[in-house]
Each structure stands twice: as structure tokens, then as C-alpha cells.
Amino acid sequence: MESDISYPRSPIGALRGRIGERVRIAGLIDAIRDHKRVQFLVVRDASGVVQVVREKMPGDAGEEPLTACSAVEIIGAVRDAPSVRLGGLELAADELRVHSLAASPLPIAAASVLEKQIDHRQISLRRPDQQLILAVQTTLEHAMRHWWAREGFTEIHSPKLMATFSESGADAFAVKYFGRSAFLAQSPQFYKQMAIAGGIEKVFEIGPAFRAEPSFTARHETEFTSIDMEVAWIETHDDLLRLEEEWLAAAIAAVAGRHGAEIAALLGVEIAIPTSPFPRVTMEEAQAIVRASGHMPAKTDDLDPEGERRLSAHIADTFGHEFVFVTDYPATARPFYHHRHDARPDLTRSFDLLFRGIEVTTGAQREHRYDVLRAQALERGYALEPLQSYLDFFRYGCPPHGGMGVGLARLLMALLHRQSVREVTLLSRSPTRLTP
């Protein structure tokens, strides 16, 4: 094969235009069918899939038998073959080079349970639906970044190693750090606010966040990708709602435009571009809707997962919308740094965004006034000393500001109608899983 390196590699997806030509392809073997005199291979690369037919040579007896999943390079002639289901063509191989022979049998099959699929991710990732999910993720993030670039946002990379917790201490991972303890950031919250105090008026970050929660649900991972933004000089959290609906609609439109047909074909899901404005209800209204549906929420200041599903179902029935903003959470349900309503200091200028019953965003206007922020921390009974590095961000002038955190996997899970974040995550991390 080295001798034929002069043939540039042809993408499999483009072979239709090369009928009658000799081409070189390279890919992974999806399936093998052995007949008496010929062998059929289904070979896949990033661009498509093709049937390869290969005459068995007398010398083949001495060869190690070819196995499914192996990485191969093939030279041969492309010929029209209307009877072949894969694109109505086939490649008649005259040279084949095995770059990596897959062990056999494979440890998983298409029907293996999710945890097995995760155990052998290098195999399950090859499934077309999994390739599609990663392509959708790439397009979604690229469209988000395109929107941010157009709106003048600055990208930051905030540290994940911290001297203190960014949310509650209970679910912070501790790291041995040169004879003392560091903690893994549960969110970039403090640092995007620091950037705002530092004069960057619009910031975003996409990066890992860590939560040491011993929970096993379809929506929690100990490590997840968090999409964060923060904006200065807002009037209230309403500005953030308008911003998020415009940003999300743009990102979802990009996914629909680029992958809509494939998502429908492979996942059976119709991607709807949400119309703006998204429906909005206050937490007080949300509680009434959920109770009227016959479910008693566990708390009066927050929604439980069942309450979130019922609220979304009600909104879908009433407004035909897959999204709903829940606003004005009681202060008791939110962190101390959320901005309160002037006339109702028991309520925060905050919101969650639910998408098909799943909480995908938490956001708020933040308290930017040093004295008020300090008082709100004291009201919670917090010691100020561990918070001082954070409080200092607001001591030397800070504009009014607010922002949000969006869970990437939850967004993909809701968008693609999957049952668990683990179906849309490259490599899952749970209390019992650190591999592969």
C-alpha cells in the first residue's frame, strides 16, 4: 500500500462522484460478511459508509482473519451498484492494508446496557447516533460562540483550583495542594463576577465544573461542562431572560439547520426553534400551577423534579412552548449573592429556565453593593473571613450585573429527547465511575 500513497485519500461520502475511478479510502470496519469466493466489508469514515467487495485470494488462508472494528486502508475501483442499499455503489478492493486489527469478540453489542456502552466508550462512540450527538454539541457551542463574538463578549478561563468553595461547602471536592487543601470550582461564579468588577462588561466561559454530590440521577454528574456568562450594566434580571432566549434560539436554529434531517432520521426527534419571548412565570405562580395539577411540591420556595415536569407540561399544553422561565425565587432558595427585589427583600431577581421539564439554566442579577452583599452573607450566618477574597471584588467599584450558568449535557439531553445526561456526555463521571 505504501507504493500507492500517491492516491490521495477519498472521503467515503464523496464516492458517488468517482464512479469508474480508482480511489484510496481509509476507515473502520462496521461489519463483515464472508461468502465463498468474496468478502463484503462495510467501511465507515467521518464522511460516510460504503460496501467494499474483496475477492478471496489463494494466499488468504495464511492471513490473520479480518475482524469488525479494525482500521483499514483500501484501494479499489468505485462502481455503480444500484442493488446495494448503502448508496447504490460499491468499492471493488484490489489492495487492503490493516493498520490495526481489532480483538474479537467485541466486549459489547448494540443492545448492551448504557453502563456497558460507557465502559467501552471507544466502541460505543462509533455508533452513528453518538457521532451525531458530538457533532450537534460542536455546532451548538460554535453557534453560541458566534453569537457571543457578535455581541462583543470576552472569553475567560477561570481557575478550577480555589482556596475556598464557590457554592456550598458540602459538595466541594478537596485537592491535596502542596501541604494544604484546595477545592475544585463548583462553578466559575466568583471569577466571572471578578471580571465584571475588572471592567470586562460581557464575559463567557465554557469549562468543567465539579460537584461532590453522592447522587445517582439522570441529570447529575460529579463533573460536567458548564456554560457561563455574565453581563454588566443590566437593569434587572429581565435583561438576562431576553438575552438568553435570543442566544438559545440562535444556537438551536444552527443545530436544526445543520443536523435537523439527521436528528429526525437517527433519533426520531424534530428540532423546534423556540419562539421568543419564552413563557415566564414567577415561583409563586409556578407553585400554584403545580399544586393545581395535583402534585404537592416538597418545598414552597423551589420546585422538585416532578414539579418541574408538571409545570413544563402545563406550559406546553397552554402555550405550546417547550421552554419556561421561572422567576423571583424566594431568597431562602437562592445563594446569598443574589440581588433582592427593592420592594420585596424576601424575593430575589433570579430565574431558572426549564426545557421539556428539565432545569437547564440558573441565573440572577447579583448583588454588586459591597455593604449589602456583606449584610446578606451575615444574615445567612456565614463567617466573613473565608468569603473576604470574594467580597473584595466589590469593594473598589463594581457595576450592576448578572448572569447565568447553563448545563451543556442537560441542554443536549432535553434538545435530543434523551433519557439521561450520560447519553450525551463523552465520558461519564459519577460517585462510582472514574473510568474510562
Next chain:
Amino acid sequence: MESDISYPRSPIGALRGRIGERVRIAGLIDAIRDHKRVQFLVVRDASGVVQVVREKMPGDAGEEPLTACSAVEIIGAVRDAPSVRLGGLELAADELRVHSLAASPLPIAAASVLEKQIDHRQISLRRPDQQLILAVQTTLEHAMRHWWAREGFTEIHSPKLMATFSESGADAFAVKYFGRSAFLAQSPQFYKQMAIAGGIEKVFEIGPAFRAEPSFTARHETEFTSIDMEVAWIETHDDLLRLEEEWLAAAIAAVAGRHGAEIAALLGVEIAIPTSPFPRVTMEEAQAIVRASGHMPAKTDDLDPEGERRLSAHIADTFGHEFVFVTDYPATARPFYHHRHDARPDLTRSFDLLFRGIEVTTGAQREHRYDVLRAQALERGYALEPLQSYLDFFRYGCPPHGGMGVGLARLLMALLHRQSVREVTLLSRSPTRLTP
């Protein structure tokens, strides 16, 4: 001021077009000069800076005095003022609202040492050179992503919590993980290779990496942003060199185009778009060049920092180029998973990229053949059991592939002629620094 909310906020940079109009601006106070009857404020927002003149009112005596760094909103008339150095205009304020009064005095001044500037990052970040550096970073990454999107790369987010080390065990941070130990990823190396085995032919990731090295140099941080890519079906590492020079030239061209003039004005640096091909030398040649310059490298299979500087100086003198690829490192200087030369198994198909004397990239073709990879691990004396999860990536078929890791801060440091990665990092992390 609430009453005048109807004035939309005007970007300060656009006031030249609003002469004679009444406008509302919002920003941070850069400086204050008090005269007998008037007060001059220099106010900055993300778009520019303006002088504001404000008549002192009889009631002002009772007011808390305005301080530098405070966040303010101002309504007033824009007037032409050719004598004013800041853009030849000024804003005559008639309403001022202080959103956040900065404490005084400030804990740092422009002349404070770097460590002090980092201690009070919310203040030092406001310096125009620091705002520019973050804008350059944003543009640089956006251009890289644009190139990747055009070339069909897939974005991944690989886990930072691992059951084992990704490089050497010596500098891995340990995390308490539900009664056992996890380790923080030193690079996404293993997982981008898993994605390749999983059929994704071109992947990239920008994310944090962690090294528990107790070193204090201008080029090391315990946490840094790593830019990684990996590509399937390469012939040799030469393909990666060609890819990187095209990608870097595109990213640097975007920075030059968008920020070139401001970089020249604020940092005194001329951004040169590198011409391709970049000069290439083998490690053997590099050693000879460095020795001929009168420096004895500490090792014969690698370059020390002084050697890197001398090699880059030689290349700049000889070829007028700021970059140089050093290729073909001896196997002794590289990880076990680097691919060897067929005819010279003591040499790897590897490279580093030096930029103005600083190593900014390490890359290689990887060994994709399970048996060879296993043998190379054994040759190093490694126990196979902790590596098995990694080795398994190559058991079920994997294409030939290779990739690289690029240090974002090192790249910015070299590009902008800074003395330390800490000058181009949002928040530094060193063995003695976890705050702010």
C-alpha cells in the same frame, strides 16, 4: 436617574457622533480632578474613555466624596472640546448616579509589582493593556475555532477527574473522591486518543490542565489552559507540522488584523504573521546549533530553556523566523506512547514548537498498534494494570493518528512579548497561590 432610564445607554466610544445631544453613559471612573467649582472625571467603559465635567452643587458638601474606580451612570450633553486630549470632546454632566462607591485609597497603583497586581486582580484587570490581552485571547481562540470548524473538527470536553495519571505520577494532583483517590488530568491526551479510536477523525479541546510541579518559573503554572487537537489517518508527524503552521498563521493573522494597531500602541509590539513553512530542525541538529553557540545543554536528548533561547536566536538570525519546529526527539525524552521511526526505533516521530525561545507546543504521532504500545510501556518498566484502561482504547481497532498540546498562556506570552505567563493569565495559580 431612574426617571431618565428612557435614554438608552450610549457607548463612550461612539460619543463623537453625538455632539450636541443629551446622552446616558455608564462606566468606571479612571481618575478624578477637583477644581474649585467643577470636578473632572475620566470615565471608561468597554468601548472607550471620556472626560466628564461636572459643576459642583451647593448640596455636594453633604455627599460622600466620589472616588476613583467607582461605578457610575451619567446623563449629560456631549460637546466638542478640541483642547481635551481624550478625543477632543467632553460630557457636561447634569445627572450622576453612583452605583458602587469604591473604597479609598486603592490597595495598588500602576507601578505596583506583578504579585500585588495579581492580588488585586479586579483592579489591575482594568488597565487598558490587560483588557487588550483578554481581547487578544478571545480573538485568537475564536480564529482557532473558526479554522477547526472549517476543517471539520469535532469539539470534545474530556473529564479532568481520572482514576490514574495522564502523564507522570510525580506531578499529578490527588483529589478525595468518595473514599478513594482521583487525579486531576495533566492533559486530555488519553481521551482525545479515545475519541480517535471512537471514530472521530479530528478532535480539539480547550480546557484546564493541572501539574503539581513545585516550580516557580515565568513559564509554569499549576493550572493552565491547554489547547489540544488530535487527527486520524496521518502518515507521519510531518502532517501535524503542516497543520499547525497553517492553523497558527490563521489565528495570528486574525489577531494582527483586529488588534495590531492597539498592540503596537499599548504594548509596543509588532505582530508578524508567520510565513510557512516554519523552519524545522531535528533534535540532533538543534543540539549541534546550541553547542556551536557556546552553550552545553544539560541533556543530549532534550533542550534546556537556555538552549531553546539560543536555538530560536540562531533561527531568527539565519531565517528571520520567530518559530522553529524541533523534531525527532530520542525516545528517552518522550512518553512511551510516542510512535518510533521504523528505521530508527531510538527516535520518535515527535516535535516541539518554539516561538521566540519559548516552547509553546509538544506533539507527536502516537503509537496506535496495541502490541507495540504495550511493548513500549513494558520497556519503560511500567506496570500494565494501571494503564489497561488506556491500552484498551487501541484493542478494538484504531487508525494511525497524532496530535499536539499548545499552552495558551505561553503562546500569548511569546506573541505579545511579555516576560511571564502570569502577565497574560486571568488568575494565576502557583504552589503558593490559590487566591484570588
